[in-house]
Amino acid sequence: MSLDDRIPNNVDLHTDRRLQKALEQWQPKFLDWWMEMGPEGFQTKDVYLRTAISVDRDGWATFDHVKMPDYRWGIFLTPEERKRPVGFGDNPGVESFEEVPGEFRNPLRRLIVTQGDTEPASVEQQRLLGQTCPSLYDLRNLFQVNVEEGRHLWAMVYLLHRFFGRDGREEADEMLARRSGDPDKPRILETFNQPIKNWLSFFCFTMFTDRDGKYQLGALAESGFAPMRRTCQFMLTEEAHHLFVGETGITRVLRRAAQLAKEHGGDVKAGGGIPIEMVQRYINYWFSYSLDLFGSEISSNSSDYFAMGLKGRFDEEKKYADHSAREGFLEVPVVEDGRITIRQTPLRNAMNECLRDDYIKDCEAACKRWNRALEEEGAEQRVTLPNRRFHRHIGEYAQHKFNSAGELLTGPDAAARVAAELPNAEDEAWVGSLMKAVTKPGAFANWIAPPKVGINSMPADFEYVKL
Amino acid sequence: MLGGIDLRGYNRAMADDSAATSRGFTDFETDPSRYRHWKFSVDGAVARLALSVQEEEGLGPEYTLKQNAYDLGVDIELADALQRIRFEHPAVKSLVVTSAVPRIFCAGANIYMLGKSTHAFKVNFCKFTNETRIGLEDLSKHSGVATIAALNGTAAGGGYELALACDQILLVDDGNSAVSFPEVPLLAVLPGTGGLTRLVDKRRVRRDRSDIFCTIAEGIKGRRAKDWGLVDEVPSKTGFDAAVTRRTDAAAAQSTRRAATPVALPRIGLERESDAVLRGRHVELRVDLGARVADLLLSAPAADEPVERAAMLQKGAELWALRAFRELDLALLALRLDLPGVNLVRVRTKGDGAMVARVDAALLANADDGFLNEVRLFMARTLRRYDLTAKSFFALVEPGSAFTGSLLELLLGADRAYALIADDCGQLAASAMNDGALPMTHGLTRILNRFCGDERAASAARKALSAGALGVEDAEQAGLITMALDDLDYEDEVRLAVEERASLSPDALTGMEASLRFPGPETADSKIFARLSAWQNWIFQRPNATGPGGALTNYGQPTRPSFDYRRT
């Protein structure tokens, strides 16, 4: 097998000696990591996966049954038709950087490492879920997400290897050395150290946490550092499926809950499903943890990244007229003297908040679709997103307690009132008790509705994973 | 005009921090026939430098040099005269520094010149004058030329500091002439040429007396000046010359100066090729102001460089060791004073390192010759100027490089060293020159300094270096190279490091490098530079000195300074 076949790419890997050398050393370490920390118990099974083998329409989603360790993790940059200059910040209009400018080396490396670290982290968080899959369809989706997170790691490692020399290689090795939830060498972001113990959490994670990824990648896909911009653009095409898995997963859980409520006089548990209010608590938990990923509401780092032209706003080029963001303020509610007051924050310092705003809007749209599904099933109950101040660990609100409506809680029972809106031990036990593997082609666990259509239009009883 | 180069754009260009194009560089070379401000004479074993500043001959047009006050041009002449005593006048055993102007020895650095200069210029001006004063002390200590300040009139501020740099000070007791430090009471700044340090460290003037002395503008004269140790003798006006002669002759009689034949120092005249290149025979400086980077390249001696005593003496000023380091000296001065826009210098060497080692060995083996010893002392001073230059230095070891012996010092003194791993890659090697013949201002060798005074690490590295030429990977192991990189990484890594460095605040870098470059002990010399770069520079920037109500601003004006009295 030629190098380009083993590692599909459009970055001229066969002529880039430096990249070859770096990857030759890194790839075996990656495979060791995958065997140790990848999906437990399924490494020898054939899984119906899509593989990106090129960037054109036919190539980016090639479906076939493959064993995961044989998956061809590739390196792709979205081609750019036209010359695209730096689009924002202090020097808009200058030529995009094709190499790393020395003065931006450290901030760029930090951005790439922080993003890159989340990719293997999620694989680690999800490694045991295969054993309790609700169907072969879901099992396949889990593995699809896993191998693509693996590829996203490759994409970030490509940037490190290609542009950051020895430091970059060390950082790439570090990505494989950190472990989600390990007290001594945890993953960088706290959300990625939270265990994903059941499939409801998995759907919430792919719905909310992967969606943070979408917005981070979207902001980086505006970057003046062209290789990062193009890498992130390609990652976004894959990410869409992860979000689909998450959103529709929650829809199917809610649908099934509504159906079971009808069948069992409102007692979803009696029917063996997950009650809607319980799903709500999981939404509260993962939505709030995912909001943390955007960073502090008021941030000088985000301002620097923007000023340097490294990280823009979501859809910066399309959506905004003023790409300097030097003028203008964002009203950020902060807590002062025990009350919520508005702080006028210079726009550049509020870039994290801008991104969070877009993210929340996106989540609200999904929330509407869930409620439409509930309505279709004839249920009265609705789900909502908690206020952005609820249950936060980073930023202006981390030092205070808020309820899901965003009201400041001050009494001695504040912590308990927050906890009441989060999954409790009983919820965890109940959801855990439902997690039993269903592996017959076409069959689904009782707590989740089947999907509307199969992957790549396959029939309902298609053998997505050959066990 | 000085040396045919128009210096009028000098301060203006300094203000524009990256412009060094289409204007003259400062001419640091002169010779006695062109001195304007010093009367230089040699009579047997005694040399005499009498200051007589020409008011209208300042380097800049915007001030006159009243009261025998000096500017950079005056100090360039002084520095030149000291070099000539070393090389051209080996018979001189004592030097008298005095004034040719009645009743005034020297009023120090010209206030109006300082007031009109950019901060960057002031700092580098002070640095240069300090190096000249330390060179004066070095002349006595290492070359055996006794120095006597004959203050036949008032010595104020920098004037008294110049006297303090001499071994002995005589002050005429005429009821009028005083020594003084009026900086604090009159100008709200500090004596910037080592005066405070020398007062207590060198002359050991009691602390409370020093304190008083530094706060009375008119200074101290006569008997009390001697009692306090500010001067060594206070002869009467009529007895003054005889007293000076007596001390001069006595000092000359005790001199240990080594014998030598005179060697004339010809003008180097670095060639300017476009605005971007300064070229000498062994040194080349290429400037890329857009990138804020310069490339300094030193060539090792050619194969026919003499290493036998007679042939070396024959070659005189054209000896590689002298010529190359004189060129380096001029390049460093150009970097400091004429190229403020350069933030980082990539330092490379090329040629046969073994030749450097042979030259080094020959210089040390023949150190009993006064001239060859002076060559080594000159190399040492130039390398100290390198250590004290406020630019980032990255040494680059590439195929064909010659970081050996005295040229290895450039690598050891650099802030970082990068090396390319290749089949024919550069090698590092030591010579006896690395073992104390070229000390830094704080007294350490650069190897020991590199390891922050850790004798074990330093001697291990030294041992590795003496086992023959050391490949760059072994050199990295030995702690002599910051990063050794293969051809896949080298270019990009160096580019990134250079770009990254050149993007940082030059002020913060100056302070950072000055702090990191001199671990370990202090000497009076190193203290002087440290105090200069910390306290003096800080005070010069404060409103109480240079703000609208500052004392320096209002000096000579009808308005009185108004201070912000809150203490920092």
Ligand SMILES: [Fe+2]
């Ligand atoms: Fe991802």
Ligand SMILES: [Fe+2]
């Ligand atoms: Fe994802």
